Amino acid sequence: MSQTAQAAERDAKAGVGGKTVAVVGATGAVGAEMLRCLEESSLVTGTLKAFASERSAGKRFKFRGKEVEMQVLTDDAFRGVDVALFASETDISKQYVPIAAAAGAYAIDNSSAFRMDASVPLVVPEVNGDLIKPSQKIYANPNCVAAIMVMALWPLHRAGKLKRVIASTYQSASGAGRPAMDELEEATRAYLKGETYQHKVLPHPYAFNLFSHNTAIGDDGYNGEEQKVVKELRKIMGLPDLRVGVTCVRVPVLRAHSMAITAEFADKVSVDAARAILAKAPGVKLVDNREANHFPMPVESSGQNDVLVGRIREDVSDPTGHSLALFISGDQLLKGAALNAVQIAERLL
Amino acid sequence: MSQTAQAAERDAKAGVGGKTVAVVGATGAVGAEMLRCLEESSLVTGTLKAFASERSAGKRFKFRGKEVEMQVLTDDAFRGVDVALFASETDISKQYVPIAAAAGAYAIDNSSAFRMDASVPLVVPEVNGDLIKPSQKIYANPNCVAAIMVMALWPLHRAGKLKRVIASTYQSASGAGRPAMDELEEATRAYLKGETYQHKVLPHPYAFNLFSHNTAIGDDGYNGEEQKVVKELRKIMGLPDLRVGVTCVRVPVLRAHSMAITAEFADKVSVDAARAILAKAPGVKLVDNREANHFPMPVESSGQNDVLVGRIREDVSDPTGHSLALFISGDQLLKGAALNAVQIAERLL
Numbered sequence: 001m002s003q004t005a006q007a008a009e010r011d012a013k014a015g016v017g018g019k020t021v022a023v024v025g026a027t028g029a030v031g032a033e034m035l036r037c038l039e040e041s042s043l044v045t046g047t048l049k050a051f052a053s054e055r056s057a058g059k060r061f062k063f064r065g066k067e068v069e070m071q072v073l074t075d076d077a078f079r080g081v082d083v084a085l086f087a088s089e090t091d092i093s094k095q096y097v098p099i100a101a102a103a104g105a106y107a108i109d110n111s112s113a114f115r116m117d118a119s120v121p122l123v124v125p126e127v128n129g130d131l132i133k134p135s136q137k138i139y140a141n142p143n144c145v146a147a148i149m150v151m152a153l154w155p156l157h158r159a160g161k162l163k164r165v166i167a168s169t170y171q172s173a174s175g176a177g178r179p180a181m182d183e184l185e186e187a188t189r190a191y192l193k194g195e196t197y198q199h200k201v202l203p204h205p206y207a208f209n210l211f212s213h214n215t216a217i218g219d220d221g222y223n224g225e226e227q228k229v230v231k232e233l234r235k236i237m238g239l240p241d242l243r244v245g246v247t248c249v250r251v252p253v254l255r256a257h258s259m260a261i262t263a264e265f266a267d268k269v270s271v272d273a274a275r276a277i278l279a280k281a282p283g284v285k286l287v288d289n290r291e292a293n294h295f296p297m298p299v300e301s302s303g304q305n306d307v308l309v310g311r312i313r314e315d316v317s318d319p320t321g322h323s324l325a326l327f328i329s330g331d332q333l334l335k336g337a338a339l340n341a342v343q344i345a346e347r348l349l
Numbered sequence: 350m351s352q353t354a355q356a357a358e359r360d361a362k363a364g365v366g367g368k369t370v371a372v373v374g375a376t377g378a379v380g381a382e383m384l385r386c387l388e389e390s391s392l393v394t395g396t397l398k399a400f401a402s403e404r405s406a407g408k409r410f411k412f413r414g415k416e417v418e419m420q421v422l423t424d425d426a427f428r429g430v431d432v433a434l435f436a437s438e439t440d441i442s443k444q445y446v447p448i449a450a451a452a453g454a455y456a457i458d459n460s461s462a463f464r465m466d467a468s469v470p471l472v473v474p475e476v477n478g479d480l481i482k483p484s485q486k487i488y489a490n491p492n493c494v495a496a497i498m499v500m501a502l503w504p505l506h507r508a509g510k511l512k513r514v515i516a517s518t519y520q521s522a523s524g525a526g527r528p529a530m531d532e533l534e535e536a537t538r539a540y541l542k543g544e545t546y547q548h549k550v551l552p553h554p555y556a557f558n559l560f561s562h563n564t565a566i567g568d569d570g571y572n573g574e575e576q577k578v579v580k581e582l583r584k585i586m587g588l589p590d591l592r593v594g595v596t597c598v599r600v601p602v603l604r605a606h607s608m609a610i611t612a613e614f615a616d617k618v619s620v621d622a623a624r625a626i627l628a629k630a631p632g633v634k635l636v637d638n639r640e641a642n643h644f645p646m647p648v649e650s651s652g653q654n655d656v657l658v659g660r661i662r663e664d665v666s667d668p669t670g671h672s673l674a675l676f677i678s679g680d681q682l683l684k685g686a687a688l689n690a691v692q693i694a695e696r697l698l
Contacts, residue, residue: 164666168517168609170559170600184557189541192534208533208603209648210519212660212676217639221620221662221674230665245666245674247609251519252601254557260517260596271570290566299558311561313570316579317513317594325570325594327561 018046019349022081022105024096025088026050026070027059029178030110033338034085039064041342043083043349051077078103083345086110087338101137106348108139108341115140115232122235125343126283127154132347139344144175144336145225145248146232148257151307151335152328154237155281156274160265160322164243165233167261171213171225171248172298174255174332176202181254188252206252213248223248256298257336258329262315268322274312283335284309296329307335367395368698371430371454373445374437375399375419376408378527379459382687383434388413390691392432392698400426427452432694435459436687450486455697457488457690464489464581471584474692475632476503481696488693493685494518494574494597495581497606500656500684501677503586504630505623509614509671513592514582516610520562520574520597521647523604523681525551530603537601555601562597572597605647606685607678611664614671623661623673632684633658645678656684 021044025031031052038044048063052070059070071077073096078084084100086093086109093111100107114120121131122140124147132139141147153162173184183201190197191207204211215224222230225248234242251258269277279286287296288310296308307330315323330336370393374380380401387393397412401419408419420426422445427433433449435442435458442460449456463469470480471489473496481488490496502511522533532550539546540556553560564573571579574597583591600607618626628635636645637659645657656679664672679685 166515166611166664166666168596170519170598185541188537192538192541203642204646205648208601209646210600210602210607211646212642212644214642217642220665221639221660222665223642243666243668245611245664245672247517247660247674247676249519249607249609249676251559252557253559258559258598260598262515262594290570293552293561293563293566293572295561297553297558297560299554311570311596315515315594316569316571317515317592319592323594325596327596327598 019044019082020047020049020080021345022049022051022078022084024051024073024084024086025092027052027056028087029174029181029333030337031087033333034087034341035063037334037338037342041346043342043345049081075099076103078105081105082349083108085341085345097138106137106139106345108141108344110141110337110341112143112228114138115142116235122232123344124150124236124340125347126151126281127236128238129347132344134348141337141341141344142232142236143225143228144257144332145169145171145229145259146236147340148307148328148330148332148336149229149259149261150233150236151281151283151330152261152278152309152326153233153263155277155284156263156265156269156324157237159273159277160267160269162237162239162242162263163266164264165245165261167246167259169246169248170251170253170258172251172253172255172257172332173206175257176214176250184252184254202250208252210249210251213250253298254302255331255333256301256329257332258296258298258327260325260327262323262325264318264323266322269324271312271314271324274324278309278312283307286310288312296327298329301329302331304331305334305339368393368431369396369398369429370694371398371400371427371433373400373422373433373435373441376401376405377436378523378530378682379686380436382682383436383690384412386683386687386691390695392691392695398430424448425452427454430454431698432457434690434694446487455486455488455694457490457693459490459686459690461492461577463487464491465584471581472693473499473585473689474696475500475630476585477587478696481693483697490686490690490693491581491585492574492577493524493606493681494520494578494608495585496689497656497677497679497681497685498578498608498610499582499585500630500632500679501610501627501658501675502582502612504626504633505612505614505618505673506586506588508622508626509616509618511586511588511591511612512615513613514594514610516595516608518595518597519600519602519607521600521602521604521606521681522555524606525563525599533601533603551599557601559598559600562599602647603651604680604682605650605678606681607645607647607676610675610677612673612675613667614673617671618673620661620663620673627658627661632656635659637661645676647678650678651680652683653680654683654688
């Protein structure tokens with residue numbers, strides 16, 4: 001047994017029956033947010049373990065006032081761990097999620113590695129939380145757009161049976177990680193000083209600019225992000241035939257994703273009914289004040305657990321009156337990533 | 350006759366048969382761009398006249414190397430003027446456009462004052478330039494979103510008969526004028542310094558934020574900008590029954606408007622056919638490189654006369670295969686305003 005593993009067992013014992021939670025990829029934008037969510041959660045009753053790349057190993061940070069040291073991930077890192085939250089790159093997740101599960105930990109993975117795996121539930125607790133059960137060790141956390149969008153679509157689907165979704169996204173820098181957030185700030189600062197800036201994280205200039213999502217385009221013209229949104233919405237809601245057309249766009253916003261959605265239903269859902277449904281939907285906050293021109297926007301959804309939904313109106317382009325238009329804004333790092341993973345873990349323990 | 354009018358006649362005569370062009374609202378973002386377009390156009394063969402508010406009257410600027418003085422608008426300002434381009438607020442246009450026309454000038458108005466007036470053509474020359482004729486004195490220049498969007502929709506409509514449009518916009522600061530562009534820069538500069546900034550032009554914080562278009566919301570939930578887009582697209586294309594659902598959003602971009610569009614056609618238009626049509630459409634530039642992930646974006650459409658169109662793909666949410674998805678970016682101040690007005694004038698003279 002390695003020194004790390006011995007320490008893990010010692011730590012677990014020191015928790016005196018408390019729950020040990022591990023965060024893999026703890027230094028990234030999502031990982032850091034997971035640590036923040038865990039500080040507020042009642043999940044960690046024992047030890048918190050944080051794993052990062054070799055570059056960050058040894059760094060120390062405070063968790064609930066106690067110092068925690070970043071460790072390098074090893075094959076026996078998960079001994080004594082009850083829940084492992086993965087905020088890692090896909091290849092790291094592919095390698096270590098099965099190892100964590102084999103070691104007896106619940107593994108909740110934020111990468112796309114297991115999302116479309118038939119044996120792995122893709123979970124947003126408010127939608128398909130019934131898939132969370134003790135015998136299931138591995139869970140996938142959805143793509144950030146899918147997770148945020150489904151929060152508004154699911155309650156409406158239960159009222160009117162969703163047939164078709166057409167969506168355009170306004171995605172923030174955080175979806176491409178901390179370096180992209182830094183690039184947005186640096187590029188903008190340079191622009192305002194009249195200086196040139198050579199972008200190195202994203203493929204296009206980002207200061208006061210927007211561009212099609214930077215994932216590879218498939219034969220049908222849809223990029224990787226759009227393909228994920230379609231497949232994942234279908235899997236989370238259990239609607240394999242749902243028709244979804246989405247355009248994913250990166251905008252110069254730091255950390256919240258917004259979406260303009262047109263949703264067609266089999267049964268008419270009136271604007272008033274939709275408002276009433278969304279007003280009491282868990283994890284949703286209705287922000288729909290026409291008089292004050294106050295609707296969901298990133299400056300208000302950033303840092304919020306709730307997904308903001310508003311601009312609810314009947315889509316005038318659908319003569320049947322069975323379509324609604326709405327606008328959503330949700331924190332990409334919270335409901336779009338870290339918060340949702342922690343919520344899955346909370347239901348497990 | 351006032352001194353201004355006498356000067357106007359003298360100026361017109363000095364042009365030795367040359368054409369005299371006036372710009373009303375010459376100090377605003379659109380007016381300044383009109384002056385730039387006129388410098389490049391062969392339109393002004395005689396005198397250029399510039400009218401501004403009293404605050405700016407007397408200011409001097411260079412036009413083709415010669416000094417021009419901003420004048421205050423008066424009832425006889427249009428004597429000797431061949432074409433008057435109005436980049437003014439709606440109330441100024443309402444008052445002075447008829448005065449200009451009565452004085453014998455062609456009046457091309459960028460405000461919304463006359464756009465839905467049945468006796469006034471709403472013109473995008475590439476679409477309905479046939480409405481430009483000597484006997485017609487007053488022309489309306491469309492809303493910037495409608496003008497840019499119709500550049501892509503019209504050539505495709507001619508191929509497949511447009512039935513329905515669902516669009517989400519990514520509108521720049523310039524659509525709200527120079528002060529909004531300044532506010533975006535100032536608010537962002539303050540944000541990056543960690544300083545607070547009290548917004549005064551737009552109703553919401555603008556640094557790294559986006560929000561629903563700041564026009565009043567009607568009973569059906571659509572805001573003023575969205576209502577304009579629907580009505581104006583129908584009028585320009587002569588399609589009174591076209592079904593249009595649009596969501597207008599202000600994003601932190603300085604001067605180009607972008608749009609994600611889903612367009613349904615009566616007859617199927619294939620992706621290849623759409624590409625071929627748009628590649629040769631006047632005023633359109635096809636930017637649709639899937640391999641390089643290179644599509645229309647504001648940083649490349651700003652300052653361009655052409656409207657950039659790309660991301661052309663079959664909308665997978667329409668099982669009939671009769672819908673296309675596309676992404677557009679066009680300079681709000683050029684094709685969305687100043688350039689289109691100058692193009693109308695060029696066809697007149």
